[in-house]
Amino acid sequence: MELYVTLSIVLPWIVAFVIYLVKNDFVTNVLSLLMLPVLAYFAWEIYFSGNLPMLVDTPHWVDYAITIYDFGLLGYFLYQGIKNKSMLVSALAVLQLVLLIIVILMIEHSNTANIYIDKLTAFMYMIVAIVGVPIAIFATKYMEYDEKGKHSFVAILIWFLGVMNFAVSVNNIEWFFALFETTTLASYVLIRFRMDDQAVKNAILALWMNQIGGVAILFALLTFLKTSGLYHFTDLLNTDSKMLSLTALGFLSLSALVKGAQMPFHKWLLGAMVAPTPVSAILHSATMVKIAPYLLLRISPVIKGTLLAKLLIITTGFVFVAAAVIALTQENFKKILAYSTISLLGLMMLAAVVGTPIAITASLLLILFHAFAKGFLFIEAGVLEKVFHVKYIKQMRRLIERAPLTLMFIFFGFLNMTFVPFGTFIGKWIMIEEASGFLSHGSYVLLILYVGAGSAFLSVLYMKVLGISVRKSHGIERVRALPLPLKFNFVSVWYYGWLLFLTVFIAPFIATQIVPIAQELSGQIPNIHADNLSLVINTSTLYFWQILGALVILSLIHALPFFVHFKNVDTARPYNCGEAFPRHIETYNFVCISKYENYLIAFSIALFVMVLVLGGGLL
């Protein structure tokens, strides 16, 4: 068991190092392919070992090593700040150095183990293995299309997975800070990978924004040390929640909001799109941003029901709607995906801070299915970019003739983000059902409004993008299925298969796999069970015939156009009132909304301040 945990964390680091040193095509391809079964096997063994949760003691020298590593890391940030002439980066690095020194002077030795593995950790391992590794496999082919530095790129991706595995297994908040900043470093290196001006600029942006999260963690740590002397997650969860400082929890949630790219800190995630597409895929799906809901899930039992939680609900819910609205105005495909990630992250965090067992189930479902769907969509965005040279949605027109298979995958990915039988929908659905039970506080009515409105806006967004790509002139002339590289197809089919499989068996899957995690996190049993293949939540049932019916209708909608051709039906040209046909039709870009973007951001800043000041009790 402990061996598997250690290997899950250390193996990606070693493999990444080997790939980086050897720089050989064969080694890179084989190792990245091998990581998939190996990491999945480890995660499987840990998840089903039966003796979770468990604490793993670490030798004493690791403590020192991590502290030294911290200083090295912050020193590197400082160096990057000076080298790139960014005052913000250097100033934040110095601030963190000072705070870290104070923390180290104040910290007392604790006997609590530093590694804590529970079902949530194993769940995250699983996501990293099943969703994260295929992206590295995809990258081995992607980087062969006129890009430089394939081997170091794949190495960094795999290392990133190791960092993520480490980050979700630590118990000590000081260690968590180190890992948090390591993910910042990884994203910095990846975003800047192409090394052109824009990439460096956006990487610096990501660096300083995420460092604010680091500063917030250090403040939280200081407050915890000052008020209770506890600095382990398990210790915090075991003490009476009234004894804990809300300020510290407020700072921790703030770091989660920054990492989760919530407005006004959303710019770094948008900036990440200048990097090669696998970077976006890995940042959005398995790693990095998922730390945000993970952290809130960890602390949700102690912040549940407090004013802080209610303010967090208002903030994240606002981001859920606002990001979906702003996404309507975008025209870059990757940017649209980024905004929808920001939006759904808001929903995940909202569900996590509500903190009831059912809400936690919703949050976990959203994390899992969002990871799958976003990994899938970004992979397809990469295919579009490299094979079909499409970056903007207005270039996507007539995609149905040029790239039928890719379009079908994109269609399916989008359906997964919002439509009925899929996991994301079930997350939203049980969230509304759950919130309806305790509407006595205004923030919960707002919650329902947020969820209803946000999902409507997201549906509109996806339908709009899909609408552009299915448009064509007069009948599908020829569907030319351009042969795609084997690895691209493998990764696409991998995601497609998993999503389809999980959706059909969603009821038993939730009841047997997700519910125990929620139960362990919240300490209560969520009232969810599977009746054969139907899902029962409280008194409501989602019957299997409904799941299957919706799935059949949706798969017909997304796949039929390629197979059905009415033979004996005459075709006619569309009616255009006798005028000449426009060469192409533009689509609504909702310019009327984009002028309100700054207001939305200003409002989200106000909400942020409110979370910290009122919720954290800072003043």
Add this chain to the structure above:
Amino acid sequence: MKFETLMLLLTLFAPIIGGFVYGVERIVKARMQSRVGPPLMQPFYDFFKLMDKRPLMVHSLHAVMGIMYFIACWFSLLVLFLGNDLLVAVFFHVIAVLALTIGAFSVRSPYSVIGAMRELMHMISYEPLMVLMVVGFYQVVGSFNLKDILNYDGIPLLQLPVVFMAFVLAIPMMLHKSPFDVAEAHQEIIGGPEIEYSGPFYEAVYTGKWIEYVYVFFFVFLFGGSHYWLGALLVLFVFLFVNALDNATARLDFRKMVKFSWFVLIPVSAFNIIFLALWR
């Protein structure tokens, strides 16, 4: 078992019921304008005529989407009647909108594309309101289950008066009636999403619209709780009101529709629900 059989029959005959409702509507509307109007069976005569016509299409995808719209509509009605969760039924309706808009987007006619975009605006306007309404039912009855609502002793209307009014005003958005018929807007974009359909394919879309009548008015019926006569009365009243409104008003801009829904209907319904939760 009796309930399920009845509901299954209702779903099966929904296109016919919807057709009759549409026939009645045409007569009522005509009488309001001091005309005689078509015979009651006119929608069915149209049906046979359209089925008999030579099928014409722009391309297969478009035609398939029209049929899928009909199927999805019918299925969402089945979910509303036989499933036990109203909220799921509300979200199922989005699938029908998906099929309609994807079909409308897929042709190169500007009317169709504009219509599809406006259809999405319709959805933004009524979808959150529907969710709020269902949550309101939950506040009153204590369950999302359709059977519990139909067996509820009290009258939901009395506890949700504002939500009811908001929903009545949202019905023109769902059924494409004036003043909120921006997606169809016959004088302007000649029917929007449905313009490129013809013959049997048009019939599929058209029958889908009939089913939507049943779908929407069933929600009105629910406001009567277990007092079915009240529910029926409400349906009758709302039916007449919506038609009168359709006759009496001119079409509004789609911005005005979205604004009206977001700044008037949704906030007042939310207040209704908050006070209901507080005073219970």
